[in-house]
Amino acid sequence: MASSIEWPLSTSWRWTERAQVSVATPPAERMTDADAAALAQLSEAALVDACLAGRAGAFDLIVERHRRPIYQLCYRFVGNHEDASDLSQDVFLRAFRGLRSFRGGSSLGTWLYRIGVNVCLNRVGASTTLDRATASVDDHPLTDDRSDSPSDLILRKERAGFVRAAIAQLPRKQRATLILRTYHEMTHQEIADVLGTSVGAVKANFFHALGNLKKLLGDM
Amino acid sequence: MRSAGLEPGEDMHLKDEEFVDLADGAAPSEADRRRQEGHLASCAECRQKLAGLRSTLREVAAVDVPEPSPLFWDHFSRRVHDAVGAEARTPVGRAWLPWMFPAAALAALLVFVLLPGAWRSPARTAPSIAVAPPAPPVARETLGDLTDPSLALVGDLSDGAGWEAAHEAGLSPRGSAEHAVTHLNDRELRELQRLLQVELAHASD
Numbered sequence: 373m374a375s376s377i378e379w380p381l382s383t384s385w386r387w388t389e390r391a392q393v394s395v396a397t398p399p400a401e402r403m404t405d406a407d408a409a410a411l412a413q414l415s416e417a418a419l420v421d422a423c424l425a426g427r428a429g430a431f432d433l434i435v436e437r438h439r440r441p442i443y444q445l446c447y448r449f450v451g452n453h454e455d456a457s458d459l460s461q462d463v464f465l466r467a468f469r470g471l472r473s474f475r476g477g478s479s480l481g482t483w484l485y486r487i488g489v490n491v492c493l494n495r496v497g498a499s500t501t502l503d504r505a506t507a508s509v510d511d512h513p514l515t516d517d518r519s520d521s522p523s524d525l526i527l528r529k530e531r532a533g534f535v536r537a538a539i540a541q542l543p544r545k546q547r548a549t550l551i552l553r554t555y556h557e558m559t560h561q562e563i564a565d566v567l568g569t570s571v572g573a574v575k576a577n578f579f580h581a582l583g584n585l586k587k588l589l590g591d592m
Numbered sequence: 593m594r595s596a597g598l599e600p601g602e603d604m605h606l607k608d609e610e611f612v613d614l615a616d617g618a619a620p621s622e623a624d625r626r627r628q629e630g631h632l633a634s635c636a637e638c639r640q641k642l643a644g645l646r647s648t649l650r651e652v653a654a655v656d657v658p659e660p661s662p663l664f665w666d667h668f669s670r671r672v673h674d675a676v677g678a679e680a681r682t683p684v685g686r687a688w689l690p691w692m693f694p695a696a697a698l699a700a701l702l703v704f705v706l707l708p709g710a711w712r713s714p715a716r717t718a719p720s721i722a723v724a725p726p727a728p729p730v731a732r733e734t735l736g737d738l739t740d741p742s743l744a745l746v747g748d749l750s751d752g753a754g755w756e757a758a759h760e761a762g763l764s765p766r767g768s769a770e771h772a773v774t775h776l777n778d779r780e781l782r783e784l785q786r787l788l789q790v791e792l793a794h795a796s797d
Contacts, residue, residue, distance in 0.1 A: 393664075431676060432669060432673055435669050435672050435673070436669060439665060439668055439669065439672075440665070443657075443660070443668070444657045447657045448657065452657075453660060457660075457664075457668060459667065461668070461671055461672050461675060464672045464676070465672070465675050465676060465679065468679070469674045469679070478628075532654075532655045532656075535652055536655060539652070545698060548611045550652065553616075554649065554652055554653050555653070555657075573610065575608065575609045575612045575613075576608055576609070578616075579608040579609070579611055579612045580608075580613050581613070582612075582645045582649060582652075583645070584647050585606075585645050585648050585652060585694075586645070586647075586648045589648065589651065
């Protein structure tokens, strides 16, 4: 029913919409090696500007530069590859939609982390990932564990599963603070910026996260 | 009460923030460092607490994210590229859809607020006529002695008119929701517009 509605847009509106489409589409296929090399030289701010200007491959390069830390962030929240992959894609899609709102007040990485944390906190309930986090101990045979003996390897993976499961049980802000501080080495101030809170609250969350983990791991 | 031989503040347990900074390896000021070290030297409880936090932090930090397949990253970039491209190619008409409902709601509400007669359609009043009990006619006696000719005219015109007729004529009683909506002053109208814009901004996020 709704799809049959034809909105009588004026010529100028149609032009604007098409212009936005051409700006937004990242046609990497048409990019030459010279273009790619030129893009690779750009700073973060210039890369964002290039993306907003519709330069081919600019957003692809942003994805390429930040995909690993964003994936790792998501993985820390959900504890399994499939969900981490989906969440990461969602993070970049939201970043693309909101790129015009990026003011450069923080680094692009911090801005993406902020989106990532919000995506993860919105998608992941306080205890929904426990089973999958624990079950994912053997998810990744590609990890290089050749230096460990088989028994060490099993024990280490088992313990890592416990730790992931314990982290998955933490209240959301404690979990976010612990992940950003411990694994992404963000300063307390950066975490406060990402979570929209104060440095004091970040430290309190971190303290309680460690205390809760100590109890949880002691019980496992 | 301070124990003998302790510097000021050394007899107080460390604060949560100080535990975090110590476990994190953050460098405190020289005065804080001396006070914290002095306290830790004499307080087994705080020493044990700090050791526990450091141990937990080490164990947590040792858990890696398994590296996905080398093929994953290219596949991932392609997925994001395609998703972004699909989003950007959203048809013109559909690009308007997220705005349609809030815009229509705003337009309807503004018409409702700014044109006091617009909401009094027959379709809206018909159900209340069917449901409401028969309203007594406005008694001529309630007007009292009609010595004033203008009052007499009003009395003649309203004679036999019920509450529904008064409602249709826009005579909503003071204190009712309808009266409140149709009698907003400029400041209240501006506030209503502001609230609507806030709501629309939320809706478009």
